[in-house]
Amino acid sequence: TAASLASRQKARVALLDFDLQFGDCALLLDLAPRNNMGDALRQAERIDGTLLKALMTEHSSGLHVLASPSSPAGSGSLSPQAVRAVIDAASAAYDVVIVDLPRTVEPWTLEAIKAATTTFLVVQNNLATIRDARLLLDHLPRAGIDARRVELVNNRAMAKVPSVSIEQLKETLKHDKAHRVRNDYVNAVAAEDQGMPVSKVAPRCGLAKDIDALADYLWQAHGHGQVKKEGLLDKLFHPKPAAGRKAAPAKSGK
8 A cells, every 4th residue: 555655646655664573564565675663763762854764665666664673573662752753753754654563552552553643453354353453442542542543444355255244344343434455365465475566466456456545545635635546435435535634644453
């Protein structure tokens, strides 16, 4: 989605991989970063846009990626202030900042969510992931986060044998804002294995179209003007938003 946003809108987009133990953003984009998130966090007290950009790895789409460390590292004691400093530096230097978070609730992950304009919670149509999503949505207000700032990404939607329908998912989670990303296991795996966005592997498939539509929605919803081509999901699920909002979306969940 971040690569699509960078290439389609010619925007300055940063992707911050905060999955410090098993982050795969660089792998999925076939990048060989010289620097990573650990370098930024160690210099959090003096991080700014210039230093952050020097640590980034650029993708062919124009996307700038701050990769996770190349080996598993502990993150439980990570400073929320350090995380916020990195996100704030990125927000000052880029049009859009997308943060990839691990499936864990810690003070530092909650700080990242607090910094976000919108949090996209990735769920699938099965009871286990829906249960996890419900637990997180119930917890966020207790952590001082407005759950209304969360939008759902219904991953692998419209699979042939879903345990739960999309409408049941919305009702259970009490959320109407849901972006559908269609199920296409073959092309998704092919894109992962080749280290390429799915739009490069199979540009006409439904999965690629849904990812592009999500990227277009991000650009439009956060006050950057009209998208070049309005996506079907935007027509179906979202009214025209007010302009003037800055975005630092965070993605939580796989």
